[in-house]
Amino acid sequence: MSTDNLDPLSKAIRIQTPRTQQQEHSTPLYLTSSFIFEEAEAMRAAFADETDDNIYSRFSNPNVDEFIAKMCALENAEAGFATSTGMSAIFSSMFALLGQGDHLLCCSSVFGSTFTVVTKYLPKYGITCTLVPANDKEAWEAAVQPNTKMVYLETPTNPQLEIIDLEWAGQFSKKYNLILNVDNCFATPLLQRPTDFGADLVVHSATKWIDGQGRVMGGVIVGREDLVKEIYLFCRNTGPALSPFNAWVLSKSLETLDVRMQRHCENALKVAETLQSHPNVSWVKYPFLPTHPQYEIAKKQMTLGGGVLCFEIKGGLEAGRKFLDHLQMLSVTANLGDARSIASHPASTTHSKLTDEQRTAVGITPGLIRISTGLEKVDDIITDIVQALEKSAN
Structure with missing residues (x-):
């Protein structure tokens, strides 16, 4: 054929x-x-x-x-x-x-x-x-x-x-x-x-x-x-x-890439929208959120916003680490793009070898959390992130 x-x-x-x-x-x-x-x-x-x-x-x-x-x-x-x-x-x-x-x-x-x-x-x-x-x-x-x-x-x-x-x-x-x-x-x-x-x-x-x-x-x-x-x-x-x-x-x-990416993107957008109003979050960034600095560009060249979002947890480096420790469902691992949702803390992992000045120059703040949104039910993803946020603030 x-x-x-x-x-x-x-x-x-x-x-x-x-x-x-x-x-x-x-x-x-x-x-x-x-x-x-x-x-x-x-x-x-x-x-x-x-x-x-x-x-x-x-x-x-x-x-x-x-x-x-x-x-x-x-x-x-x-x-x-x-x-x-x-x-x-x-x-x-x-x-x-x-x-x-x-x-x-x-x-x-x-x-x-x-x-x-x-x-x-x-x-x-x-x-x-x-x-x-x-x-x-x-x-x-x-x-x-x-x-x-x-x-x-x-x-x-x-x-x-x-x-x-x-x-x-x-x-x-x-x-x-x-x-x-x-x-x-x-x-x-x-x-x-x-x-x-x-x-x-x-x-x-x-x-x-x-x-x-x-x-x-x-x-x-x-x-x-x-x-x-x-x-x-x-x-x-x-x-x-x-x-x-x-x-x-x-x-x-x-x-299966097409059907998987549709679900990843749908979940990521819902998680990002939820975190925007959380008191322990300073900001949320996701390409298809209207608050994203390049939202119009993203809408022009992307069909959906992707499966990754990031946010700044209040409390900096220590709060970021505590957040990871309190997660119950999300995986803490050096990867993304998985069927399972993943959380990482770039300042202490993937970008840890950069100097403080280099991280600051590219916007990697001490409390930056990256979420690779998986295929689980979105309510379960949100519940786990929210409970970890609340515990990390204590």
Whole structure:
């Protein structure tokens, strides 16, 4: 069956590796490290890139290829490569395309490990980076240098949920002939498609919403075919490959991504609305709350507000830790995008290696709590958060 004329959501369900003689309905696992050739000429042609035959699962496997094809359909991208983790996708998308003497423009509000990569590790190879406040357009303009090659950003950002105008980002990158590289992990391609606004690359930690149940790790890079080709060659030789089993899990997960994200977003909005009036909460931030500073931008480029919200608990660092200790249902873990609701305290965990000044600069306050809203009944989620808030204030 051809999937060419299907909606991307249907493609995420119906794209499938060609069936074997067993006529299986669900794609089987291809747990093999290598693939055989019937003759020397076929093997030569495969290594010469004259055919699409599988060679070695470090860079070519039917399960991985199926997952990539689905992600390309969802993100409206020409090509892709899947990696072992989200961070390997982020690093590879930068390191494969940047070289000594190049300059990177990076949103200052990014995941803690991404911050470390661009400020500590890329400079070791002669790649400089300027961190720019998410929504300071004048600062972005002023930061462009003659050797600037790439723009990297998250939207919504982690964990402050700032929204960057992707239409503006696309125009800005095109104006200066820069590669626009967007981390779309928080929104997923179900809520926004950066390629529609001019993004050249889109990266995901598939460990999060794509998997959706906290089972496996994975990452993926999709985008322009010429750029992905360079990333493929880099990853083929350095080895940050996604395993066939994890790819199989992630491909199956995409079949339910649409219905899962609808419930995640519905629950997150209700939780955010409830917390707005709680006496122990200073502020709440969620992209689809009218009080969000970039609410209009979020409504323009996102179909729903996502499954993550954050708020400031009164009492600072100590209150934030006490809040986590008093939770009874929500999980306290270093992840998000799970069927189970998760609470985290960035100042003491994911962004703890930043200095106080660096955390302040990106809006990570001592009492900031990030909630990844799961699929439980929303009343149960709210009840647990409220009782923990009340106990943490004592």
